[in-house]
Amino acid sequence: MKKKVLSALLSMAMVAGVITGCGGQATQSAADQLEAEGVEEIPVAETQEETTEAEAPAAEAKELDLSQQVDLVFYVMGDAPQDEELVEAALNEKLLEKCNATVDMQFSTWTDFQQKYANEITAQSADLIYIANWLNYGQLASSGAFEELDEMLDTVAPDLKALVGDANLNMCKVGGKIYAVPNTWAEYVCNGVKYREDLRAKYDLPVPDSLENLEAYLLGIKENDPSQGLLTVTTEESQGLKTGFDAAWALNFKYNWVANNGLDYGLAANYDTPSDVYDYWYSDDFVDDMKTMKRWADEGFWSKSALSDTNNSDAYKNGLCVAEVAGQNPNKQITAIADFENAGQGWESAYVAYGETNGVIYPGHATQNGTAIVRGCKDPERALLVLQAMLCDDEINAIVQYGIKGTHYDVADGIYKNLQEEAGETPTFPYEGFNTWNLRNGETKLPQKTDVKLQEMFDKYADLGAKTKFPNVNIYDGFSENYDSYSAERSAVSNVMRQYLAPLEAGLVDDVDAAVEEFRDKMKEAGIDKCREEYTKQWIAYCEEYDYK
């Protein structure tokens, strides 16, 4: 009897072993769990902190003791370039001279990088680390993963502080403390409309820079060439809690808070008065806009099956549509120009950013590319000094970003030129070969050939952005919602959006007024009020904290 029980237990154990053995390693759930663990279980190196505090005198800009050599590990994302060691040797030669320190670049590779990033921080084996909002910078910083930099920036790296500027550093604050140093290259990822300039000129149509002109442009093409497809919009770019259907992104021409900008749950706040939150889904404007959408759908701007279609990212490239309104950015426009040139059919692509019409435009958030010092670092002050050298020292910055001049790259007319690529070889150290997007210095960054057009666009946006209330500050992307207390309501709201908002925005309903009423009722049932209340509270607190008033 005893034996039977034992063998039953053992066989269960074996089955369990097989199941966990197979599933445990790479599945998503394990990764999630790890992330949660990684965030919570970061051991705080108390002793380390105390000693640095004790050593740091209160005085301004002190001289660091550089007599001891420090070997630092710099953890970055992506794959290593082939000439990693060669460039590292050149870099360390300079760093030894200036900071008596060396840097060993370590790469996450793109496999399981999120999990490995969490491991790296938990293990505290790196000293300097790449940070970004898509790598949960805010969460990690508030759980104590990084060293506080406020004081050290003054004492150790005043040049760095001056270069980056208070506005940028302010955006990297978490709970009032600075934990990261952002790059200083303002990058605009502003959404807009990509359209066919050649067709617009051919049929003498208006530039689609407003809802009316976009409609006129599309109608004009439809009249002149009925067989031409107009928009290939789907629900795929609208998976968040802002819009349900991609065509609704065009409403950005009318309001400055649609789609990627602005707030969730059908809430709205003007860029000039961010803490003044008001309602959109229950307003008359919403009904009017949905009627516009219905008119567009009836005109046949998009397919009747748009709601179930999958996104064809090559549609524009192959001439299947004449404009794209969702998920676009200047970089994609540059790609489209190159694609059309390659196709050689005389097609031309042009771009109108929504911000050019609605007046609100800003670069990417500072936490999009930054560097932090991992808590438990061997020598945080030296690490910061090295970081300062890598960003502010032109010579060192050039080695990190472009490799060795004459071997890997050269500069002609102020433009970066990869020597191996020109010779038809695979580059052993490509542009930004260490993937150090966090070490871009806006003042000295060498443009690549394709960057010239991009930079022209950026300059235009920078002028516009300077005129806004918060000049060239992205006030939205620093906010992260904590929905623990209403996650059930949140997912119910998300479902109602997919089911009722998407067909409304796609104009695929018979009676707009009735459909709007139904959508509003369903939203109430799903618990929209609770979501809105909590979300607004968090948003206003965020605006207060960062002084966006």
Added chain:
Amino acid sequence: MARDLDYEPSAPKTIKKSTGTKVFEAIAYTLLILGSIICVLPFIIIVSGSFTDNATILTQGYSLLPRDFTLSAYQTIFKSPKDILQAYKMTLYYTVVGTGLGLMMITLTGYVISRKEFKYRNTVSFLIYFTSIFGGGMIPWYLMYANVLGLKGSTLAIWFPALMSPFLVILMRTFIVGAVPDAITESAKIDGAGHFTIFFRIVLPVLKPGLATVGLFLALGYWNDWYRSSMFSTNSSTWQLQFYLYDLLNATTAMKQMASNVSMKTADLPTESVKLAMAVVATGPVLLFYPFVQRFFVSGITVGAVKG
């Protein structure tokens, strides 16, 4: 020696098969043929796809024979043969070292916990089984190797963690218990053999099927693993083959995804046919290896130490 005593199942040819047997064989053969077709078909499609022009795959779909025969996918993969050959070399090294050492350790452990005279065998067995149910989790596992043992970046970290697994130890113990009856070891003991003699001269020779099975499991595990490279490698020259290929795919998808938010150059995505060619390159050697090990499975059934 054992061969002479073998009875082939179909040996008595003079005896006529009954109708029942014939029906049974007909059904069995049909099912087995269907089964093997189901197993082989996808692989044929993969191989044929890897030799097909990518545009043809996209427009006309997959076929059993390549429609537009081309070697371009393989040319893409072997464009920089140095990297892929290095990855092959490392995988071979990990597989050979890992399987060899692992097999030795598993067999020795299996022998010890199968001995009745070992008083604490149940406790030890339990401790081994226990780890298959309760593990420390990802983070402690990682910290153990990276921080405590300091193996990050070394090749040891790639083959060492997988040397033994509870499942294989149990399997080996069962094999030993089944293949070596107590009577044999007892008689050897009476003749004055110690544990080493018993293990090497009595147990090991009859354990071939067990060694083949466990060895194959180990070797396949090492050959197919990419995870430990991903976790512990700091230099691409220590990468396993599977990780090299897997990362090639991941890098391009990640780049493409990120390009919508960040200014960066996007590499060309590997095409369908390149992905298929990768699958062929990675699984090819295992396919060749299998038939050679397989005969041990078959012969193992009829080989035994106690006859008649």
